[in-house]
Amino acid sequence: MKNILVTGGAGFIGSHTIVELLNKGYNPIILDNFSNSEKFIIDRLKSLTGKKEIKLYEADCTVKSNVLKVFENEKIDGVIHFAAFKAVGESFSKPLEYHKNNVNSLTVLLECMKEHNVDNLVFSSSCTVYGDTEHSPVSEESVKNKPTSPYGRTKAYCEAILNDYSTDEKSKLNAVMLRYFNPIGAHPSGEIGELPLGPPNNLVPYITQTAAGLREELTIFGGDYKTDDGTCLRDYIHVVDVAVAHVASLDWLAERSNELESFNLGSGKGDSVLHVVKTFEKVSNTKVNYKIGERRIGDVTTVYADCAKANKVLNWKTKFSLEDALQHAWQWQLNLKKQ
Numbered sequence: 087m088k089n090i091l092v093t094g095g096a097g098f099i100g101s102h103t104i105v106e107l108l109n110k111g112y113n114p115i116i117l118d119n120f121s122n123s124e125k126f127i128i129d130r131l132k133s134l135t136g137k138k139e140i141k142l143y144e145a146d147c148t149v150k151s152n153v154l155k156v157f158e159n160e161k162i163d164g165v166i167h168f169a170a171f172k173a174v175g176e177s178f179s180k181p182l183e184y185h186k187n188n189v190n191s192l193t194v195l196l197e198c199m200k201e202h203n204v205d206n207l208v209f210s211s212s213c214t215v216y217g218d219t220e221h222s223p224v225s226e227e228s229v230k231n232k233p234t235s236p237y238g239r240t241k242a243y244c245e246a247i248l249n250d251y252s253t254d255e256k257s258k259l260n261a262v263m264l265r266y267f268n269p270i271g272a273h274p275s276g277e278i279g280e281l282p283l284g285p286p287n288n289l290v291p292y293i294t295q296t297a298a299g300l301r302e303e304l305t306i307f308g309g310d311y312k313t314d315d316g317t318c319l320r321d322y323i324h325v326v327d328v329a330v331a332h333v334a335s336l337d338w339l340a341e342r343s344n345e346l347e348s349f350n351l352g353s354g355k356g357d358s359v360l361h362v363v364k365t366f367e368k369v370s371n372t373k374v375n376y377k378i379g380e381r382r383i384g385d386v387t388t389v390y391a392d393c394a395k396a397n398k399v400l401n402w403k404t405k406f407s408l409e410d411a412l413q414h415a416w417q418w419q420l421n422l423k424k425q
Contacts, residue, residue, distance in 0.1 A: 087206060087336055087339075088112065089113045089162055089163045090107060090112050090165065090166060090336065091114075091115050091160070091165045092104060092116050092165075092166045093117045093166070093168055093195065094118055094123075094147075094169035094170065095118055096116060096118040096128060097169075099329065100168040101123070101127050102325045102328070103332045104116065104131050106329045106332070106333045109135065110333050112336070113141075115142075115162070116142045118142070118144065119169075122172075122282070122283055123281060127281070128142060130278050148186065148190040148191050149194070150194045153194055153195060153198045156198075157198050157199075157201070158202075162202065163204070163206065164206035164208070165199060165207050165208070166208045166332055167191070167208070167210055171183065171187050171188060172287075173288070174214065174384050174385075175235075175287055175382060175383075175384065176287055177236035177237035177240075178235065178383060181236040184240050185240055188240035192209070192244045192248075193247065195207075206339045207248075208262050208264060208332050209244065209248060209263045211241050211263045212265055212266055214234070214242075215230060215233060216231065216265075217230060217234055217238065218231050218232075219386065219389055224350065224392060226350060228392075234384045245263055248261055248263060252346040260339050260346075261346050262338065262345075263347070264335065266352075267320065267322070267351065267389070267391050268321055268322045268323065269323055269324075270288075270415060271290070271406065271410070271411030271414045273325075274326070276414065276418050278418070279325075279418030279419075289320075290366075292304050293366050293374055294366075294415050294416055294418075295419065297370060297373070297374050297416070303377060304363070304374055304376040305376070305379040306363070307382035308379070308380065308382065309378035311381075311387045313358055313388065314358065315358050317361075317378075318359050318387055319357065319358050319387070319388040320357065320389065321352035321353050321355065321389065321390035321391050322353060330402065331349070331351050331402050334400040334401065335349070347399070349399070349400060350395065351391070351393065352391025353390070353393075353404055354390065354391055356389070365412055366416070369413045369416070370416045
């Protein structure tokens, strides 16, 4: 495989994956509608990788004619599909938008891949497919409960679509489903990172924006969970580690055919929301104005990953710590402030 279509390639995880793809000799082609990203990121990617040109198609993945144009113009060997709405909380207020965007974009993409005989796919899934799990660490074989949010249900539906499609005798789908836990951080250079348009829906950018004075106060949703400090436990993983796993998945797929496998991507440990805030204050030497608020609908108490399968099969392991991720996220925030 050489030419890789990356939908949502200008977004948070997508942009970091573009860097890793280029570093490993792949030729990424970005398809993005910039609904949750900025065009200056493309220039940052060129600067980071020393590339004069990175192919870009500005288009909506739910419109088949847009996606077909890319397949008609380029020789695509594989696809990494990031393009999706991704905020658990927002999905409750915009359920139709989430289902239309997240599910339709995958079905359109699969149709275009089939018509152009492209079989290799890395799909951006989520730990939300496990629902409100009773026990952690969660492995790929853990019993899946009902997802607790519309966002989680869209990812579960997409996985079901891939499973159904892979059993079609006419299908040659060769795919990996990567179940992320909580990607955070930024590129160590501070040149690219998470860039929410409007109020952040994720914890770390809300922390950094509050510390930078862009937000008045951070609300921690719930302080009465059955954890050591009363706040939810989550598995936070550096975005560069997530990006590297996508390249490892492509390498693995290149040696196989008609495979469909799922892999957890996480740090393998749970950190509380309050611990993340306190750790940020320590590594940045900056206080964060926060309060404990009411619980948020859709949140589960504890979830963290068993990553043994990805470690063994993909030969992938995390490199960065929570402290690294928070330092890099803060540097990214400071760089943004200078713009």
